[in-house]
Amino acid sequence: MSGPAVTEATTALDAGLVGCRTCTLPSRLGTGRCPRCGARLVSRDDTSLQRVWAWWWAGLLLYVPANIYPMLLTAQLGRKVEATIVGGVWELVELGSVGIAAIVFFASVMIPVGKFVAIAYLALIVRNDHRQNPGRLLHLYEVVEFIGRWSMIDVFVVAILAALVQFDLLATINPGIAAFCFALSVIFTMLSAMSFDSRAIWDRIERDA
Amino acid sequence: MASDALPGGAPVCCPTCDALHEIGPLAKGQRARCIRCGTVLAMGRPEAIARVVALALASLILMGIVVFFPFLQLKNGVFTARASVFDTVMTFDSGIMAPLSLAVGAFIIVLPATRFAALIWSLGPLAFDARPWPGAARLLRLAIALKPWAMAEIFMVGVAIALVKLADLATLTMGPAFWAFGAIVLIAAFKDTQMTRHTLWTALEQASGTPIRGGADAPERPA
Secondary structure (H helix, E strand, C coil), X not given: CCCCCCCCCCECCCCCEEECCCCCCEEECCCCECCCXXXXXXXXXXXXXXXXXXXXXXXXXXXXXXXXXXXXEEEECCEEEEECHHHHHHHHHHCCCHHHHXXXXXXXXXXXXXXXXXXXXXXXXXXXXXCCCHHHHHHXXXXXXXXXXXXXXXXXXXXXXXXXXXXXXXXXXXXXXXXXHHHHHHHHHHHHHHHCCCHHHHHCECCCC | CEECCCCCCEEEECCCCCEEEEECCCCCCCEEECCCXXXXXXXXXXXXXXXXXXXXXXXXXXXXXHHHCCCEEEECCCCEEEECHHHHHHHHCCHHHHHHHHHHHHHHHHHHHHHHHHHHHHHHHHHCCCCCCCCXXXXXXXXXXXXXXXXXXXXXXXXXXXXXXXXXXXXXXXXXXXXXXXXXHHHHHHHCCCCCHHHHHHHHHHHHCCCCCCHHHXXXXXX
């Protein structure tokens, strides 16, 4: 988006109204539920950042075992192999599928780490008055919200492999404990991102007197 | 093209940044964006509701195929294995992993299907210019809330990666459910570009004749 960094606009709050985030209808401030769609109305959520950080820490805590413990337990002709997330990526590289390896690496390593950094950055910035370009902050937030779900790829891959490859002695693939930790970590970071109130980006812009 | 909010229309509050607008009727193909953050607030697409309902219905039917037909088949000289989407969901069914089975089932089948059904129930009658069925508002809210948690398209990419990993082990063939799932993903991606929340709720409100809930707190027009 081009244009000036900050476009002055009357917010619902300025006008003594509260905007519904489900159906966009403004109501009088203090209205409990939206008269049109019935969603709960909150003008500015004071607990938003607390919830962001609570889910953020929960997600980070689970991301550690997700990387240490094995994601896949493969048994082929009596030989047992345990692969972690990064190990699985390396296996794909050795198979010659560098492109696919890149996708998995991006989804399982880059996106989660990038998300932790981005959410923390946003939550720290809007805690106080700031001079950042709100369009840029919003863009970052939208990327985090859009891309976060894609980290679930690796969990689905494990589920598909384990469902298909069950040939007793010949070859079996079973999910490892890391799959569980990783799935929870992704869910918690999604909840963390959703708890962030994007309206706070504009509320805290420092205005020159 | 983007246009600033027109005066003299319905009050619309940007869900992203809280800026107030009034948006009047839009010409076909026109979009109204938030003046401050650029979020698309309304689109001039009179046929959009019927399209959303049709696409949701198609997805729901395909969903039935997905659950009941084989999804992938693995074959080499010695062994053959078949997996349905249901088998995939049940992978994590033992011990501490059991909740993960439930979550995977929810993400790839239950939540997408619920979302399609909720859209059909809440918007279906509107496509035929009829009064909405009871509970329409509640179900439309549910459909909106479920959006980030319906992960059918992510599952499809997971399938592609699993195919590569198994390519040297055996020959893989895709069953009918695979193609149905692929179609659902494409339809869902297209469907979500059709509507904005303001357009959906305005249509639902107009079809109800009266405000869906009590009009006591009717919004004031901003000065």
